[in-house]
Amino acid sequence: QKEVEQDPGPLSVPEGAIVSLNCTYSNSAFQYFMWYRQYSRKGPELLMYTYSSGNKEDGRFTAQVDKSSKYISLFIRDSQPSDSATYLCAMSGGFQKLVFGTGTRLLVSP
């Protein structure tokens, strides 16, 4: 079993839809949770950073962490075609080394 599981997609939605992206993990030591967006042939861009459980909102993006269920989510409201990218979840247990999910490819059609 992988430490971090993420559905590779692709996930196709129409413009304006609410998108839900998820990851599950097995290591209870993880405390830091991140979401990165990666466009094709580019480096990952940090979108959201969360410590421990709870919600965090930034514009159209909301990150949720449920440590009891070992489940994290990223919600994108009013999705735009420019949101089409691969979204990677990442997490660490406080020793800097990040463990990544495989990434979910999101396609937002106009």
Add this chain to the structure above:
Amino acid sequence: GAVVSQHPSWVICKSGTSVKIECRSLDFQATTMFWYRQFPKQSLMLMATSNEGSKATYEQGVEKDKFLINHASLTLSTLTVTSAHPEDSSFYICSASPIGYQETQYFGPGTRLLVL
């Protein structure tokens, strides 16, 4: 803020040559930088962790004599792929953690290496 650059953005070389890739944090200092490799449609694979002024820590299965890492300053780390072979063709990405925010990594744009 938190911008990381990489140079070159892409490189084509002949088999047997060495290639150096630079990673710079432009607007912050980073005691720790990381080097990743990414194959098409796959996630990032950590190759090594580089701390300023000390030897890099390599992940299992990564040849330290083939992938030389130097972290000479708080804003620069270099990865040299020595005696490159076609199987070394990949997308190499670095990241850097700002001092005081060591659980956060900011990534560079990546370097695409093609070995002929």
